[in-house]
Amino acid sequence: MKVVAVVEDNADNRLLIQAILGDSYELREYATGHHALAGFERSLPDVVLLDISLVGMDGVEVLQRMRADPRMAHLPVIALTAHAMSGDRDRYLAAGFDDYVAKPIFDERVLLETIERLLGRPGE
């Protein structure tokens, strides 16, 4: 089973993602960017769902640290954000995220299809 890391500081959002993805993927949950990076050093997931607005180290900084580390630079990372403003998608893709899913999650297919698309893409 493919492993999805969920980096999200809202417990209710983690629970929701677990309900949507739990039957299809092995989930590893992290409430902070520091914990996520430490976890990735021990074991790499196949894809990362990364909240933008984390306490302390925010999602963009977590991504920058991942991209700077050869062991995890290649991991597909999906930005999760409740900002939901016009132009967000382009902004996050320009920042180095592989894709973007807005919160609240109204349609589980958007999240599932985004993950499947990234896991199915040819390796680099």
Add this chain to the structure above:
Amino acid sequence: MSQRLDDSANTPGTPAGFEAAREAAKRLRRFGGERLVRDMSAIFVEDVPVRLAVARDGVGSGDPRTVEHAAHSMKSSCGQFGAAAMQRLCADAERLARQGELDDLPPVLDALEEEFSRFRAWLERAADDAPGGGPPGP
């Protein structure tokens, strides 16, 4: 006859204005059944007062980033629950904090706390009427 979150507004005495919350409850139930609704409600009811307190502390200590983050987190949860009035107030608080206008925040946080009380009462009443019963909180 047992009631569920998404039809409790038809119960006499249930506050109006929770249409988005009823839709959200349907959506959450589709994702994870009644248990997900109950578990997420329990977290929501527990977390909002904590985040409100963090926001108030941030106002008191002149720390707009803390207020902004607390408001943003609450906004995210409110959006998932369809707590539309709370979500708007959280967005207002987030914007004011981002602009550094801390003096304008206390009335917004007061309104948010008041709206939370209304929403929590609705959630708890609906959960009491849901199949399997029991309040959402511990």
